[in-house]
Amino acid sequence: MSLARSLVDVRPLRTSPVFRRLLIGRTVSVLGGFMTMVTVMYQVWDTTRSTAWTGAVGLAQALPLVVFGLFAGAWADRADRRRVFLAATVGQAACSLLLAVQGFTGHVPVVVVLLLVAVQSAFGALGAPAAGVFLPRLLPKDQVAAGLALQQVTGQSMMLLGPALAGVLLGWFGIGVCYLLDALSFGFAFYGAFGLPALPPEGEPSRAGLHGVLDGLRFLAGHRVVRGALITDLAATVLSFPVSLFPLVNTERFGGDPRTLGLFLSALAVGGVTAAALSGSLTRLGRPGPVMLCASATWGAALVVFGLSTSPWIGLVLLVLAGAADATAVMSRSTLVQVRTPDALLGRVTAAEQIVGQAGPSLGNVRGGLLAGWTSGATALIAGGVLCVLAVAGVASTTPELRAGGAPAPEPAGP
Numbered sequence: 371m372s373l374a375r376s377l378v379d380v381r382p383l384r385t386s387p388v389f390r391r392l393l394i395g396r397t398v399s400v401l402g403g404f405m406t407m408v409t410v411m412y413q414v415w416d417t418t419r420s421t422a423w424t425g426a427v428g429l430a431q432a433l434p435l436v437v438f439g440l441f442a443g444a445w446a447d448r449a450d451r452r453r454v455f456l457a458a459t460v461g462q463a464a465c466s467l468l469l470a471v472q473g474f475t476g477h478v479p480v481v482v483v484l485l486l487v488a489v490q491s492a493f494g495a496l497g498a499p500a501a502g503v504f505l506p507r508l509l510p511k512d513q514v515a516a517g518l519a520l521q522q523v524t525g526q527s528m529m530l531l532g533p534a535l536a537g538v539l540l541g542w543f544g545i546g547v548c549y550l551l552d553a554l555s556f557g558f559a560f561y562g563a564f565g566l567p568a569l570p571p572e573g574e575p576s577r578a579g580l581h582g583v584l585d586g587l588r589f590l591a592g593h594r595v596v597r598g599a600l601i602t603d604l605a606a607t608v609l610s611f612p613v614s615l616f617p618l619v620n621t622e623r624f625g626g627d628p629r630t631l632g633l634f635l636s637a638l639a640v641g642g643v644t645a646a647a648l649s650g651s652l653t654r655l656g657r658p659g660p661v662m663l664c665a666s667a668t669w670g671a672a673l674v675v676f677g678l679s680t681s682p683w684i685g686l687v688l689l690v691l692a693g694a695a696d697a698t699a700v701m702s703r704s705t706l707v708q709v710r711t712p713d714a715l716l717g718r719v720t721a722a723e724q725i726v727g728q729a730g731p732s733l734g735n736v737r738g739g740l741l742a743g744w745t746s747g748a749t750a751l752i753a754g755g756v757l758c759v760l761a762v763a764g765v766a767s768t769t770p771e772l773r774a775g776g777a778p779a780p781e782p783a784g785p
Contacts, residue, residue, distance in 0.1 A: 408540075499724070514709055602663065
């Protein structure tokens with residue numbers, strides 16, 4: 371296999387100028403989003419010196435997505451997705467601009483900052499389902515996986531760059547400048563989406579309100595491939611997400627060195643970037659089901675061996691492997707969702723995927739923390755990895771459509 375075929379497939383950049391603009395806009399906006407995430411945490415901690423308040427930042431980000439996500443998906447399946455995304459982008463930019471104003475003018479109550487974060491997250495919950503239809507509508511079916519891989523590699527890269535850049539800018543210029551740069555970054559996202567054609571739903575539009583949400587849930591319950599993909603993701607995150615265990619495992623096994631702890635987190639991201647950059651052969655394979663199952667099982671197995679390891683260097687290698695497996699599983703899962711879901715339902719299914727991706731790691735951190743309190747960090751890590759592998763094996767054994775890879779055409783479904 372040639373190195374060129376192993377590298378991320380860049381055909382979407384060559385064949386679709388619209389996708390190219392979208393990717394540039396999304397990349398800059400994601401960079402700004404990670405900068406704001408760090409800046410909010412810094413401001414809340416600097417104001418309160420309370421871990422309870424910094425924990426509330428995560429709640430302010432996650433709760434609107436969980437509460438409004440499915441309803442936002444139903445709305446996106448009733449309207450021109452381009453207009454919905456543009457409106458959501460303007461709303462997010464306005465929230466960043468208000469955060470910048472309060473950052474320049476002086477301290478405001480922390481509740482106000484969290485409220486702005488929550489409103490911005492609500493606009494994000496609206497924009498994500500609309501954006502979920504862009505790739506299947508803009509790219510040929512055989513290039514959707516490649517487009518998702520390009521989004522993954524740029525997103526993971528910004529996850530590495532954004533927090534570091536925010537730290538530098540906070541030291542030089544303060545919180546106002548960081549928030550302002552995030553607001554400006556949404557201009558790139560707006561530019562990227564502005565050239566899109568109109569993207570109304572293909573097929574029967576969603577019913578209004580709760581009826582449309584229930585139609586989407588019925589599709590998820592009845593579609594074995596999409597349902598299996600989301601269950602596999604939940605198995606990998608709820609049962610085995612390791613981040614909350616890192617400080618304890620670092621203390622138990624590696625002497626509590628803070629440098630080692632920081633490398634644990636970086637190793638997952640390095641693995642993700644590497645896997646996305648070398649995803650060409652997998653995205654061209656056209657079998658996202660088996661790839662997702664194997665990658666999810668590899669994630670769990672790598673965490674089991676990491677829990678058994680007593681060498682920090684071997685541990686870091688295993689976390690790089692876990693991060694690569696996680697990124698591969700995410701790309702494959704998103705490919706399955708986007709090519710197997712009818713366009714008229716894609717907003718709602720994308721919203722469900724976003725909720726799973728947001729809630730799963732949070733629940734996994736809670737599970738790991740509780741189990742570690744009763745046993746040990748290593749035991750919780752090993753048990754979670756074993757449960758993940760068993761759950762993935764269960765999904766694989768009961769969903770032959772996933773093992774077979776799946777055809778790219780959507781299955782007939784819907785209300």
